[in-house]
Amino acid sequence: MDISRKTDYALRMLAALVRDPSGVVSVRTAARENGVPYSFARSIQHDLAVAGIVENARGANGGMRLSVDPRQTTLLTLVEAVQGPVAISCCSNPAGDGEPCPKRPTCHFSPVWCNAELLLRAFFSSVTLHELVCEGRSPLFRGTFEVVGDEEARAAARLDRADAPGTPSVPEGDARA
Template sequence: MEISRKTDYALRMLAALVQNPDGVVSVRTAAKDNDVPYSFARSIQHDLALAGIVESTRGAHGGMRLAVDPRTTSLLKLVEAVQGPILISSCDYAGDDGGPCPRMAECHFNPIWCNAERMLRSYFDSVTLYQVVMEGKMPQMTGSFRLVGNKRKAKAATE
């Protein structure tokens, strides 16, 4: 999974809104202050408004403001609003008909990709926009991984 440039820019612009929660920030100002090309910032603003993340106002004093509470809005919600679902592999739609990969049941790696995807989603969901921007927090994994058997493989081996 790669965080797109659009997502990076959107998060920078949203950070500017969190730092100015009472006022409206113009798209031009958010773009300039965060090194985002203005035309791209306009497109991002439009997408964030469609996703219900920001509210936009027009006019000389127009701009955008947060439409969500940054204290309860996770990075997962924001990343997925901009670039869609977080996916590590295409196992769920790699089949000829757009369905699951036909090799999924026998695949040694599918459980690893699925668990990695769950871990990444959980990581992004464990921190809010406010915590990152205003409190300087980030999630940290503690402990280590332990190896477990693959129930699907163990069952197939006993049959």
């Protein structure tokens, strides 16, 4: 999985909104302060507005403002709002058609990719925008890994997905679990 340049820029622009005491930042200012080309910043602002992350503030001191609570909005939510579902392989949904890869049941590597995706989603969902920007906190994985049989790995991938559709399970010891 690659974090796109667009996502990187969007996160920087959102951080500027969280840091600004007024809560409103012009797109031009956010672009300039974060090294984002202005035309690209306008496109990002539009996409963030469509996703419901920001809203436009009109007037002399207009710009954009957050329309979500940064204390409740996870990094996973923001990344997926900009670049779509966090996925590291085509195993779970290769063409975006809702159907997993037909080779998944017999593939030796599918459990690895699917479980890695679950870990990445849990990692991104374990921290909020406020924690990252205002508190200077970042997630740190301190768990361990073990090699298990294919069936156990497949079962774990299915169980984690079934626990909370759309919400990744969080590694043991996380306060949000």
